[in-house]
Amino acid sequence: MSFFRKMRGLTKSPPRVSLFEMVWSWIGSFLGIAVIAFIHYQYLDSFDMALIIGSFGASAVLIYGAVRSPLAQPRNLIGGHVLSAIIGVTVYKIFSGQMWLASALAVSTAIFIMHATKTLHPPGGATALIAVIGSNKIHGLGYLYAIIPVGLGALVMLIIALIINNIPEKRRYPEFWL
């Protein structure tokens, strides 16, 4: 296939999911984000700590909205976020003088490492990027960023996913653990 022919695409988009699926995706993501946001704003914010970061919104799409996807499995959710956070923090520490370079390196290296460890989780790319472009509060955390908010937040979202996604008879989660 020639370079430009490939850009035309060759297949159809997957079908729309049922209303049932939409409703359960809504319930799961509402509760998942609600729990970490509640803890964040009610308890941690006053101690200048965080539990919620932007990339969890993306994780919610996967673990409550596409529960069968390999990208949404616990290995990918936890592994992808934690590894990407470590990479993001490391890249920021070394390249903070060149923010454009640090941003690009954090995301691209995170994707590389997630592939290599079979933990590809798209929100991980955002987690790595936030470690670089985030607030001073985030920068101040150093490697703690990988544990709180990233690791703990992902873990709380996982627990909610395990509970909510297994309530309906036609849904199940996860497909695999490791």
Next chain:
Amino acid sequence: MTSKDQCGIFGASSVEMSDEDILAAMKSISGYIDITPSDFQEIYGIAYRHAIERLSHLVKAEDIMTRKVVSVGPDTPLSEAARRMDEMNVSGVPVVDETQTVVGVISERDFLLKMGAEKNGSFMAVIAECLSNRGCVAMPIKGKTAKDIMTSPAITAQKGNTISELSKMLAEHRINRVPVVDDKGRLAGIVSRGDIVESYCAKVF
């Protein structure tokens, strides 16, 4: 692999599926499946060929061979050999010596070859010869024994030969059956083209 080209069944592509078939299946499964129909086509095609390949290596001669083999000795008179083949309704039999070692094979074709059908060994050649010479077609081989007309040495298969190896053997040598022998060359069974066809019906489809 050459065996694939020679045997239609191995080369056969998987059942053709349209995007509509796959979309219908995806719709019937609850939940968002994050693959496209063409992803599925690709996976299915490769998995199907893989399964065929695996099964063709899994099934061995000893799994599909006929164990009760009609055989004759080298000195069995052809009249008796022919009668036995007729009674058992087979078109070829292995020739074994007193230790059950396969020394040759006689088939209908071997009879025909010695009955005037020198070139192709077809029944029509025998008819043609008979009609033009006014003689009994079986006369040239009257009184002879199995060793006089058998194809020797026999092409034989081992018990562990896979179904694809057997198919290749039959196709390459243009034969319809191959005797299966044990480690010592003794007759253990026989695999015919029919046995291979049947094993596909049972194991693959």
